[in-house]
Amino acid sequence: MLSWVNVAIFLIAGVVVVAVGLGMAWLLRPSYPDPKKLDPYECGEVPFGDAQVRFNIRYYIFALIFVVFDIESVFIYPWAVLFRQLGVFGFFEMLVFLVILVVGLVYAWKKKVLEWV
Amino acid sequence: MAALADTWQALLDWYFALPTAILVPIAGLLKVLAVFGWIVINVLILIWLERKFSGRLQSRLGPMRVGRPHGWAQTLADTIKLLVKEDIIPRGVDRWLYVIAPAVVFTPALLVWAVVPFTKNWIVSDLNVALIYVAAAGSLAVLGIFMSGWGSNNKWSLLGAMRAAAQIISYEVPSVLSLMGVVMIAGSLSLQGIVAAQHRVWFIFLQPLGFIIYLISTMAELNRTPFDLTEAESELVAGFNTEYSGLRWAFFFLGEYANLLAASAIAATVFLGGWSGPFLPGIVWFVLKTYFFVILIMWIKWTMPRIRIDQMMEVGWKFLIPAALVNIAITGLVLLVV
Numbered sequence: 176m177l178s179w180v181n182v183a184i185f186l187i188a189g190v191v192v193v194a195v196g197l198g199m200a201w202l203l204r205p206s207y208p209d210p211k212k213l214d215p216y217e218c219g220e221v222p223f224g225d226a227q228v229r230f231n232i233r234y235y236i237f238a239l240i241f242v243v244f245d246i247e248s249v250f251i252y253p254w255a256v257l258f259r260q261l262g263v264f265g266f267f268e269m270l271v272f273l274v275i276l277v278v279g280l281v282y283a284w285k286k287k288v289l290e291w292v
Numbered sequence: 293m294a295a296l297a298d299t300w301q302a303l304l305d306w307y308f309a310l311p312t313a314i315l316v317p318i319a320g321l322l323k324v325l326a327v328f329g330w331i332v333i334n335v336l337i338l339i340w341l342e343r344k345f346s347g348r349l350q351s352r353l354g355p356m357r358v359g360r361p362h363g364w365a366q367t368l369a370d371t372i373k374l375l376v377k378e379d380i381i382p383r384g385v386d387r388w389l390y391v392i393a394p395a396v397v398f399t400p401a402l403l404v405w406a407v408v409p410f411t412k413n414w415i416v417s418d419l420n421v422a423l424i425y426v427a428a429a430g431s432l433a434v435l436g437i438f439m440s441g442w443g444s445n446n447k448w449s450l451l452g453a454m455r456a457a458a459q460i461i462s463y464e465v466p467s468v469l470s471l472m473g474v475v476m477i478a479g480s481l482s483l484q485g486i487v488a489a490q491h492r493v494w495f496i497f498l499q500p501l502g503f504i505i506y507l508i509s510t511m512a513e514l515n516r517t518p519f520d521l522t523e524a525e526s527e528l529v530a531g532f533n534t535e536y537s538g539l540r541w542a543f544f545f546l547g548e549y550a551n552l553l554a555a556s557a558i559a560a561t562v563f564l565g566g567w568s569g570p571f572l573p574g575i576v577w578f579v580l581k582t583y584f585f586v587i588l589i590m591w592i593k594w595t596m597p598r599i600r601i602d603q604m605m606e607v608g609w610k611f612l613i614p615a616a617l618v619n620i621a622i623t624g625l626v627l628l629v630v
Contacts, residue, residue, distance in 0.1 A: 178417030182425075184320040185327075185406045185416070189399030192328065193543055200539040203376050213383040215446040216534055225384070226445045234458050237605060241461035244613065248468040251620070252424055255475040258627065266624045273617055280613070289609050291602035 236288045240280070247276055323416045327405045335549040339367045342590055349594045377538035382445065385535065389443030394536070394543035396436030401550035403429040408557045409483050411567045411574030423481045426558055427468050430513060433551060434460040437515075437522060440544070441532035452531025455601055456522040459512055462608030463519075467509035469616035473502040473623040474562055483558075487566040496563040501619045503563050505612050510555045511589060512604070515548070518596040519604060526598075556585035 215222045232238075254261070254269055261268075283289055308315070340355070344362065347354025359365025381390065407422040409415040419425055434456050441453020475481060477498060478489035486495075496503050512519040523531035533544050560566060560581035567574035599607070 178419055180316055181320040181323060181417040182403065182406050182419075184317065184324055185403050186399065188321075188324040188328065189402040190395050192402070193395040193398055196539055196543065200375050200377075200379065204538065205376070205378050207378065212380050215382050215384065215444070216529065217447065218529070226447045226450045227386070227442065230450060230454060232454055232457075234461070234605060237458070237609065238461050240609075241465065244465040245468075248465055248472075249424075251469070251472055252475070252481070255472045255620075256479060256481055258476040258624065259479055263628060266628055269624070270621065273621070277614070277617060280609075284610065289606070291605065 233291050236283070240283060240289075243276065243279070247272075320416075327416065328402065331402065331405065331550050331553065334553050335546055336367045336371075338549045338553060338586065339370075339545075340364060341586075345587070345590050346594045349591075371542070374539055374542040379538050379540070380535075382535050384445040386443040386445065389439040390535075391540075393436045393440035393443060394540050394547070396439060397433050398436075398543045398547040398550070400429045400432040400436075401547045401554055403432075404551075404554040404558070407483055408554070409487060409561060409566055410578055412484075414575070415484065418482055418484045420480075420482050422483045423471055423475060423486075423562075427464075427471075430551070430555070431460060431464050433547065434513075436547075437532050440536065441522075444532070444535040446535050448528045448530070448534045449532050452522045452524070452528050452534070455524075456515070456532060458601060458605060459515070459519065459521065462605045463509040463512035463612070466505050466608060466612035466616045467513060469613065469620065470502045470505035470509065471562065472616075472620050473499045476620070476623050476627060483561050483566070486562055487568055490565040491568060494563060494565045499563070499619070499623070501615060502623075505616050505619065506559065506563070507588075509608070509612060510559065511592065512608070514551055514555055514589070516552070516589060517593040518599045520593075520598060521601055521604060524598060552586065552589065553582065556589065557582045559585045 215226065217223075250272070251269070254265065258265060307318075310318075340363070343366070344354040346352075355363030355366035357363055357366075358369045381387070404426055406416045407419050407425055409418070437456040438453045441449040441451075441456065444450075474486060474495050477495065478486045480486060480489065489495075515522050521531075522528075523533070525531075528534070533541055536544060557578070560578065564581045564584070565577075566581070567578040569577035
């Protein structure tokens with residue numbers, strides 16, 4: 176419990192450091208406002224359209240599989256810590272779990288969805 | 293002299309007599325200050341080192357003018373320049389996301405240092421779930437990158453942010469899985485426990501495959517060449533931080549180098565035995581091993597070309613993840629037989 180207090184202090188300190196730094200810059204920096212300066216950068220061209228658009232992400236299948244594997248890795252952590260106590264039984268239990276996931280991965284691979292579509 | 297020692301002793305007595313509820317936050321604050329000082333000094337050194345090192349690799353001299361010898365004050369001068377730069381928040385940005393993003397990138401880099409063991413006794417808090425904590429804190433930075441990229445309302449930034457998301461979903465899993473073999477051998481997630489488990493042989497020799505996977509996926513999470521697709525100055529201008537300037541931009545930069553240092557320290561702790569070593573004091577071993585990884589990652593950065601985004605995802609999913617799973621199975625089998 177006490178060790179997490181330190182983590183909380185680190186978290187607060189990180190935010191404070193950024194705030195203090197930006198505050199110092201706010202005191203020191205010059206300001207010469209000009210409407211042209213506020214244009215988004217598009218290599219010197221007059222910017223057109225909005226950048227916050229519906230964007231076609233080409234890796235959504237990866238993202239779906241990622242969720243599965245990320246949860247899997249969280250499951251493996253406690254198993255890995257206790258591996259020596261669990262012995263042969265624990266090893267084969269995890270092997271079955273991994274094989275099921277790998278079958279899923281191989282299926283996705285063969286269906287050619289692990290591609291940049 | 294004796295009076296001074298008495299005063300000091302009285303101060304210490306008074307300090308340790310304080311109730312725990314006050315003592316712990318004060319101690320925590322002092323530790324934060326020490327660690328923050330360590331990070332800032334090292335980042336100043338790292339930026340200078342990176343410029344000198346890349347200069348050497350490209351038959352240049354690197355910075356020479358500001359401060360003699362060898363332009364040692366260059367980074368200080370740059371810091372002052374960034375501090376007094378005009379701040380521009382372009383029109384159309386999502387103001388909250390844009391302003392908060394540097395803090396979200398920088399803070400996790402500081403957070404990782406809460407569990408890094410500098411020596412046997414110098415550690416801020418020896419969490420029993422330290423490795424999960426490191427993985428969790430390390431993957432927070434991408435949120436800040438995405439916030440900055442989306443919030444900037446700039447097409448380059450948007451592309452950089454989307455690539456950052458692609459990168460984290462491809463390399464988060466292998467980087468976590470590659471450490472699993474180490475956890476199985478050490479039977480502990482605490483970094484001090486992992487250091488103690490390496491008193492006979494370093495894990496780099498027991499887990500060579502895990503080490504290679506960890507190194508590759510860590511470089512991807514650090515967004516360093518060959519995986520610097522989120523910035524990619526020759527394609528995306530500056531990627532997610534195109535619209536940032538002055539100290540806001542400096543915090544991205546600071547976060548990047550603090551992350552590099554943190555990742556090197558974790559790699560040194562997990563695979564090279566951390567602070568343990570003969571003859572020299574622990575802190576010297578810790579710094580030497582950390583800088584070994586820093587130089588290694590810099591060397592790779594300035595040697596390799598950038599890989600394409602679809603290749604990047606394929607390496608992650610079709611090589612690193614299967615290899616990490618195989619590594620877990622082999623480690624388990626060997627541990628059962630031995």
